[in-house]
Amino acid sequence: MSDWIEVGSVEDIPKLGARVVKTAEGDIGIFRTNDDRIFALRDSCPHQGGPLSQGIVHDHKVTCPLHNWNIELETGEAVAPDEGCAATYPVKVENGTVYLSLSS
């Protein structure tokens, strides 16, 4: 079962941007796309651990700020031809409030 944790409101995250949730197991990036979908990824690029939350968000992807890998927000998968995967976390939005679950 999931333990949903309230992390803030959708409005706290800029469109096409991200914010970080700090947890005991490390940082988690919470991303907001232009169509107001919210995604959560471990804030560590599968390439060399770059902070994905600091990248540029476009469509449902984020470009890592260190070496420009593109990561799918939905699955955490690197866009081909790069290979690798960032862990994803369940998120849900209810009445404009974002909830995160740490059971990845």
Add this chain to the structure above:
Amino acid sequence: MKEKLVLIGNGMAGVRTLEELLKLDPAMYDITVFGEEPYGNYNRILLSPVLAGEKTIDDIMLNDLQWYEDNGITLHTGEKVVKIDRRARKLITDKGREESYDRLLLATGSHPIILPVPGNDLDGVISFRDIKDVDAMLEAAKKYKHAVVIGGGLLGLEAANGLKLQGMHVSVVHLMDTLMERQLDPVSGGMLKQSLEERGLNFLMGASTEAILGEGHVRGVRFKGGLEVAADLVVMAVGIRPNIDLARDAGLHCERGVVVNDTLQTFDPRIYAVGECVQHRGQTYGLVAPLFEQAKVAANHLAKLGIARYEGSVTSTKLKVTGIDLFSAGDFMGDDSTEEIVMQDAARGVYKKIVLRDNKIQGSVLYGDTVDGAWYFQLMRDGTDVSDIRDSLLLGQHHLGDAGHGGTNLAASMADDAEVCGCNGVCKGDIVKAITEEGLFTLDEVRAHTKASASCGSCTGLVEQILAHTLGSDYSEAPSAKPLCKCTEHTHDEVRAAIREQKLTSIRQVIDTLEWHTPDGCAACRPALNYYLIAAWPGEAQDDPQSRFINERAHANIQKDGTYSVVPRMWGGLTNPKELRAIADVVEKYDVPEMKVTGGQRIDLFGVKKEDLPAIWSDLNAAGMVSGHAYGKSLRTVKTCVGKSWCRFGTQDSTGLGVKLEKLTWGSWMPHKFKIAVSGCPRNCAEATIKDFGVVCVDSGYELHVGGNGGIKVRVTDLLGKVETEEEVMEYCAAFTQLYREEAHYLERTAPWVERVGLSHIQQHVMESDENRKALADRFKESQKYAQIDPWAEHAQKAELRKEFEPLKQVG
């Protein structure tokens, strides 16, 4: 149900179109391909090296059967389409199969021309077009001794060279007096003939074939005048004729080729055509570069994006005979209205000729040293005015110095383990391997697979050369106007013009108006657009933090461990105890692990945690310090020497002037980073002649230098001119900076920009016209009104902006 797309002709142009289409939309059509040849798609160009024994058939396969399967494409090989029924929208093959279509793509290539002479159908008379022909030649070379190649053009010479290497005795027969007369002038044609003769080929020039002799199998060739030559193999390479049989029978309008418009549509809008079979604006093509350009446009329309147009191609030629370097492009013969620059060095076997009209390159022929072919070709296509570099044009791009951006032709001589891309640690061998094994053609593909040049981009030129060198220049896409990024077809200049003329003030507007292919752009175009918008409409366009690289969004440089560095501005490199004390205090208070004096004469604090940034800034602000913009595509530093105030050589107050220049220019966003320096005398301690804008003080005033940079490849500045007063220095600096801001492409430093547009263009705007200069300087000052806000103070004060630096939530 999906629409059905059928491709007739499983060759280079057709399959390339499918590849481009799959990239745009992999699931749009149900695709079926018919190919008369019994193979997957192979690289026809490389038949020559196969014949020469330098490659095998396996090496030249581009798409094997698995590729078709993986992409859900139905392929019928060894099956020829014999009829198109346009009314019923179906076609019929020689095996009696019927296939319906919604859209049809014709890419039937061309037929080799067979001379209408007696005996042309004898055994042992073949053309040079496909794998079957190469097999026949290799077979013949094992059994027979004498070969005659009819035709001294590109194809004929490659065939002759291959047969010679297979051990045959080869004579080349040519109707004209110059080999490859459509690509070479008499001098270079003569040099080519001589080096081929040295390799053991025989030539019969000005010879017209009358008959091919023999019963059953060929035994010789007779020429006008009666001369006979023995032959067991005759290769006809006298030209090609677009294969329009099917199209004509189907009632499509054809002239020499199938006539298509700028969207590669035939007169039946359901039928597209690409490749050697088409005629566009009166032209037919027989080289791959234009066909690939056509493929891109046709795919764009098949994918119903409907924005690309094909406007014809300018082509260049290289001969693929190992050891012979030859390049030709454009109008290389010239006429009354042109001038020629020629260099000939018989001893080295080098010949270079450039044809100019009004100081623009019309064409060129290079023999023996073709390193600069691509460069001349680019200058020709861009219509660049070469008056500034005319003197050294023939010495090549290397001689000009290329600011580390063009790269000299090192590609050929580099060792496999030599590092090409320092950012991603990619060696030449890795790149070559990826190109050959993955079948890569373009810079973007090499970037995607190897990451070479994908980061800072300074090795782009070198990677392009390796690409060209590995594939043979035939592939290096004819240099064309490059789109801003993969999200659009528009170039940087087109996008900027649209922003100005249609008064676009937000990224969303640009993406919608110019019909980007992607919903939100990408990490390459968004920062560029953000810059173009604020440069064009200061005060009106809203800066979009989400479209800035993290360094500019966080106003600090991200380091490899995800921490940041902080560099406060020290005007002209001057500082005082209060500033130094404040810096020392924040270092202790926030446990900053390291401090260093930078090359830009200020102090860098390393290893700062993101959430501490606003507090550090606010402490530094309190001591009167502001952001140094060491992270931005913006003015970085103004480096100065001590100058007249202390130095015995000083002629002017270089430090004071530096401070004034920094007060003038700080905060300004630029296409790339921008550095200024002022030296107090020509000893130039501040290294002003490797800065974007450098001032060297002299007794009688100030020399202004522009377009320099340090870095991987040092480029020394060009002298823009000389002025007499500090006020003038300020005005000229503002004007130059603004011209750069308005004209350079995003991420183009002043050095490549100056080389691209030419120093005289800049002098015209900044030195020669007082009116222009004043207008530029005024526009600069206007935009500075909105730019000179210290981002540190702004962030420290506004809670909204501070969110960027605070965690959304702390859990557990």
